[in-house]
Amino acid sequence: MAIATHAAAAVLPSNQSNSPWYTDAAATTETKTTATTPTKAKNVILFVGDGMGVSTLTAARILQGQQNGNSGEEGYLSFETFPHSALVKTYNVDAQTPDSAGTMTAMMSGVKSDAGVLGVAENIVRGDCTTVSGNELITAIELAEIKGMSTGIISTARITHATPAAAYAKSADRNWEDDGDMPTAAKEAGCEDIASQLVNFEANLEARIANSDVDGLDVVMGGGRRSFLPKDAAFNSSDALSSVEGDRTDGRDLTAEWKTRYPAGNYVFDQSSFDAVDASTASKLFGLFNESHMQYEQDRGNDVAGEPSLTQMTSKAIDILNNNSKGYLLVVESGRIDHGHHAGSAYSALTDAIELSNAVQAAVDATNPEETLIMVTADHSHVFTIAGYPKRGNPILGKVVAVGETEPTNAADGMPYTTVGYTNGLGFHDLGAETDADAVYSKGNQAGRADLGSVDTESSGFHQEALIPLGSETHAGEDISLHARGPGSQFVHGVIEQNMVFHMINQALDLLTGE
Numbered sequence: 001m002a003i004a005t006h007a008a009a010a011v012l013p014s015n016q017s018n019s020p021w022y023t024d025a026a027a028t029t030e031t032k033t034t035a036t037t038p039t040k041a042k043n044v045i046l047f048v049g050d051g052m053g054v055s056t057l058t059a060a061r062i063l064q065g066q067q068n069g070n071s072g073e074e075g076y077l078s079f080e081t082f083p084h085s086a087l088v089k090t091y092n093v094d095a096q097t098p099d100s101a102g103t104m105t106a107m108m109s110g111v112k113s114d115a116g117v118l119g120v121a122e123n124i125v126r127g128d129c130t131t132v133s134g135n136e137l138i139t140a141i142e143l144a145e146i147k148g149m150s151t152g153i154i155s156t157a158r159i160t161h162a163t164p165a166a167a168y169a170k171s172a173d174r175n176w177e178d179d180g181d182m183p184t185a186a187k188e189a190g191c192e193d194i195a196s197q198l199v200n201f202e203a204n205l206e207a208r209i210a211n212s213d214v215d216g217l218d219v220v221m222g223g224g225r226r227s228f229l230p231k232d233a234a235f236n237s238s239d240a241l242s243s244v245e246g247d248r249t250d251g252r253d254l255t256a257e258w259k260t261r262y263p264a265g266n267y268v269f270d271q272s273s274f275d276a277v278d279a280s281t282a283s284k285l286f287g288l289f290n291e292s293h294m295q296y297e298q299d300r301g302n303d304v305a306g307e308p309s310l311t312q313m314t315s316k317a318i319d320i321l322n323n324n325s326k327g328y329l330l331v332v333e334s335g336r337i338d339h340g341h342h343a344g345s346a347y348s349a350l351t352d353a354i355e356l357s358n359a360v361q362a363a364v365d366a367t368n369p370e371e372t373l374i375m376v377t378a379d380h381s382h383v384f385t386i387a388g389y390p391k392r393g394n395p396i397l398g399k400v401v402a403v404g405e406t407e408p409t410n411a412a413d414g415m416p417y418t419t420v421g422y423t424n425g426l427g428f429h430d431l432g433a434e435t436d437a438d439a440v441y442s443k444g445n446q447a448g449r450a451d452l453g454s455v456d457t458e459s460s461g462f463h464q465e466a467l468i469p470l471g472s473e474t475h476a477g478e479d480i481s482l483h484a485r486g487p488g489s490q491f492v493h494g495v496i497e498q499n500m501v502f503h504m505i506n507q508a509l510d511l512l513t514g515e
Contacts, residue, residue: 011146011209012512015121016137021111021499029491029503041487041508042327042371045318045363046107046501047079049356050100050163051338051349053381053480059346059420060353062396067354071393077354078361079376082485084492088501089479090380093122097477100338101174103379103498104166108331109137110502118162118194119170127173127183129191140502141167141329142205143511145214150324152317153217156294156310156352157335158224160194163379167331168217169197178227180247195227199254199261216262219317219330221287221308223294225269228254237269237291239305245291258286271306279319287313296336296348297355298460299435310334314359318366327371329509332359341382342472344425344463345437346397349384364485373486373508377501381476383423390419397458408453415451422466425473428452431461445469 016022049056057077065072092102095115102115109119116126120135141151155164160177171194176182179193197204202216229235229246235253236245248254259267265284268274277285289307294300300307308316314332321328334356340348360376367374388400388409399408399416408416427447429440440463447469456462466473482501484492488508506512 011143011212012138013136015123015135016109016111019111019121021106021497025110025497025500025503028500029507039487039490039508040510041373043321043329043367044373044375044505044508045330045332045367046505047356047360047363047374047376048104048107048163048331048333049337049353049376049378050157050333050335051341051380051382051475052334052353052356052378053384053476053478055384055386056337056341056349056353056382057481059384059386059396060350060357063350064354064357066393066395072396073392077357078364079357079374079483082374082376082483082489084484084489086482086492087479087495088377088482088498089495090498091477097475098380099174099475100162100379101166104163105137106497106499107377107379107501108139108141108167110499110506111137112497112499113137116174117172118166118174119168120172124172129172129186129189132170132172132191136170136208139167140505140511141217141331143506144329144509145205145216146209146212147509147511148326149509150218150321150326150328152219152321152328152330153222154219154310154313154317154331155222155333155335157222157333157339158227158293159198159220159222159288160224160227161293161335163333163335164222164331165194165198168201169194171197177224178247180231180249193227195224195248195254196252199228199258202261216284218283218324218328219285219320221285221289221313221317223288223290223292225255225288226291228288239270239303241291241304255286255288262286269305271308274308274312274316277316279316280323282320285316285320293336293339296340296352296435296437298348298351302435310355311359311362315362315366318363327509329505334359338382340437341384341422342425343437343440344422344427344429344466344473345440346384346420346464347460347462348435348437349382350396369486371487373484373488373505375482375484375489375492375501375504377482378480381478381480383474383476384420385423386420388417388419394419395458396420397462399452399457413449415449416453418452418457418464421464422473424468424470425466426463426471427466427469429461429463430455430459431463432459434461437463445471
């Protein structure tokens, strides 16, 4: 919980409040408000399925149904039953096909920006630390803190990765996750790495915003422990996989700094310590469950010390944040949907999308629809396709079997093909029962056609064919979807710019009133 000591409207820098991205979106929100009686929310939960495009939703919906013994096409993911939805344009200011840093910056600040930068306006020069000053944007998370609300950020990726970091960091490069990732010039110029900005969130916000008095992020959970620990084996966690877990070159142990700053808080790093946290009394929760990204949902059982699911983290966060009578803003990212697609593994991407649906349902069950706005969206899509003419109920991960047929349909080259596939990437690999999609990166590129006649394409280790050979499958540029329920959800309709997400959050919470 934080205490607002002044009108929050005064905190927006002119480069943000005067940006055409911001003013146009704000005017659109005002127009919609005059047409519909505005409904205010006490809480907002924003779910972001990283890379969760429309084809991913369709395929995940079908897979979920088939896992439950149905044909699949007739089902819905939990949030697809929400009453309001919109299509969202995802391009960055400088990129037709976007990245997660620019897209999440738009959703968190109300201003579209460049690819590869975090929490800063488009005048930034990526990689040039000196251009950050004067281009900083205020995020919805920061405004919620100033307003006195509780705040939380969750991700199954590294918590310093682009999507979660855009909620709290200002950086000329999304890759500056710790000081070991930064060029010497940036460090000499005084720029702060992303992990350090997370631990120093409270102090940094108070330094930037005159007369503000906040108490910092209340819940932070994800992976990425390496960016918080020194590059010294003496600081390894009990479940470290590398001989030296930490990546910091400045000798700082940021987990120790966080515990010193918040002595009543709970720092956790495995399933048992997570389970031991009493949400009814916890004031702060900081969880770093893996050296790098958290596990794919289907690989989670193989984690050395155990780690919570996205659903478990979401439920715990809501229980803790609910202790604040002023309400909360919670941002939840399912980061590994994106990673599954990059690895060319539809199985991993879709099963993580299903887990996001489970987490959303847990949030629905734990909140009052009259006081909590829940929004579910993505940052961008992927070049993931559903093709051919498979019959109803055909396994979504299987080979195409046409209507009226019982055997796979052959393409013009005489070989069968799968319903789902990728335009580019590493291409076909059969890793059998492997559940870690990233294992494919050691196998090399095999783009193009392969004879799948004797291959189990529904196995967890199957990686779909790709047309264009690349070291990793890429994002796509088409629109993604936004689904909403609760106070203010009636403004979610039509085709909108991505930065409108911030303005819808602001509309629901009155973040700029300071009251």
